[in-house]
Amino acid sequence: MTPAAYAVLNLNALKHNLQKVRDCAPGAKIMAVIKANGYGHGMLRVAETLASAADAFAVARVQEGIRLRKAGLQNRIAVLEGFTCAEELDDLLAYQLDAVVHTGSQLGLLERHAGQAQIAVWLKLDTGMNRLGFNAKEFPEAHRRLSRCASVRQPVNLMTHLANADDMQDPMTMTQITLFEQTVAGAPGERSIANSAGILGWQAALTDWVRPGVMLYGISPFPDSTGGQLGLQPVMGLHSRLIAVKPLAKGDSVGYGCRWVCGQDTTLGVVAIGYGDGYPRYARPGTPVLVNGQRVPLIGRVSMDMITVDLASQPDAKPGDAVTLWGEGLAVEEIALCSDTIPYTLVCGVTQRVRLVEAGAGDNPLLRTV
Numbered sequence: 001m002t003p004a005a006y007a008v009l010n011l012n013a014l015k016h017n018l019q020k021v022r023d024c025a026p027g028a029k030i031m032a033v034i035k036a037n038g039y040g041h042g043m044l045r046v047a048e049t050l051a052s053a054a055d056a057f058a059v060a061r062v063q064e065g066i067r068l069r070k071a072g073l074q075n076r077i078a079v080l081e082g083f084t085c086a087e088e089l090d091d092l093l094a095y096q097l098d099a100v101v102h103t104g105s106q107l108g109l110l111e112r113h114a115g116q117a118q119i120a121v122w123l124k125l126d127t128g129m130n131r132l133g134f135n136a137k138e139f140p141e142a143h144r145r146l147s148r149c150a151s152v153r154q155p156v157n158l159m160t161h162l163a164n165a166d167d168m169q170d171p172m173t174m175t176q177i178t179l180f181e182q183t184v185a186g187a188p189g190e191r192s193i194a195n196s197a198g199i200l201g202w203q204a205a206l207t208d209w210v211r212p213g214v215m216l217y218g219i220s221p222f223p224d225s226t227g228g229q230l231g232l233q234p235v236m237g238l239h240s241r242l243i244a245v246k247p248l249a250k251g252d253s254v255g256y257g258c259r260w261v262c263g264q265d266t267t268l269g270v271v272a273i274g275y276g277d278g279y280p281r282y283a284r285p286g287t288p289v290l291v292n293g294q295r296v297p298l299i300g301r302v303s304m305d306m307i308t309v310d311l312a313s314q315p316d317a318k319p320g321d322a323v324t325l326w327g328e329g330l331a332v333e334e335i336a337l338c339s340d341t342i343p344y345t346l347v348c349g350v351t352q353r354v355r356l357v358e359a360g361a362g363d364n365p366l367l368r369t370v
C-alpha cells in the first residue's frame, strides 16, 4: 500500500530540464537555483542529481550553502542574499561559498576582514527590482571598494535580477538589461542576468551565467503556459488516494462553512490530502483532480487533511483508488491558476508529512523513500 500522501520525483526530468537550459543559452554557464529545499524537491537530492551537469549552484542563505558543502558538493555555490555579519562572512570563507554583495554594510565587513583567505563575490546592481542591490549611482564606488579589497578574489563578478521578465509585453525587462550593460561596461568579471523567464523569453538577458530556478523543476515561469508546452518535463507529482466514497443528495452541503451545496444527486469522494500536506487552501470548487487518471472537480473547502471531489463521472470509484493532485496529466500551473497563486508556492509548500519518493528506482518507486 502506498502512503496516503506522497510526491514522486522524476530526477531524469531534472536533467532533461537542465539540458533545455543549455539549448536556450548555448555557451552560458549554468548556476542552478536550489534554494528553499530545491523548490520543495529536496535540495541535496537536486544538487546530487545535477552536480556534474551544472556549473554552479545558487542558494538564498548561508546555512543552505553549508549544508551542501557538508554533504560533499564541490561545485561553486553562490549565496544570493550574501552575509549579514562577520560570522556569516567567516562561514562563507571557510566553506568557500560565493557571496552576493548588495549593500554597504557588507563592503565594510569585507574591508575589515583580516586573514589570507579570499572570497569570490557577485556585486549586485539594482536595475529596478528595488529589492537587493546598489543602484546605478552607487555602483561605481561599490565596485571600486571591492576591487581594492584584499579579501575579495578578483575580478569581481557582476549581476542583476529581472523584476517582470515573465511578462513578454513589459518594456521594463529591456530597460533593466540596458541599464545593467551600461553600468557595468568596461568592468572585468563575469555577468549574470537571467532567471528562468529571462532564459526562455529574453535573448538579450543571456550573458556569461544564467540562473534557472523554476524551469529546472519542469515548471513554466509564464502565467499563460505550462512547462510541458515549453518542452520541459515536470519533476514532481503529488499523489494520494480516495479514503471514502458515498452518495450525496441534492441540497446536501459539503465541508466547513457548508459553502458548497449539491445541485443534483451525485457521488462524493474524500481524498487524503489537505493544506496540512501543502495542497492549497484557496483552491476553488471546480479545481481539477485526477481520480484513476480522470479529471473530477474539487467541491467544498479544502481542509487540513482532506479534500472532497464530485465523482459523478466516476460512480464506480472506491476507497484506495489512486488520486493525482498535480504532475503527469495535470499541470501544477493549472492548479496554481485555480488557487490564485503561482506554481512556485505549491511545490515549495509541500510539507514534511508528505513522503518524497524517487521515480525510476527499480520497479517500485516506493522502495527508495528519502
Ligand SMILES: *Cc1c(COP(=O)(O)O)cnc(C)c1O
Pocket (backbone or CB within 6 Å): 033, 080, 161, 194, 195, 196, 197, 211, 212, 213, 214, 215, 221
Ligand atoms: C530565485 C532566483 C532565481 C531563479 O528564479 P526562477 O524564476 O525560479 O528561475 C534567479 N536569481 C535570483 C537572484 C533569485 O533569487
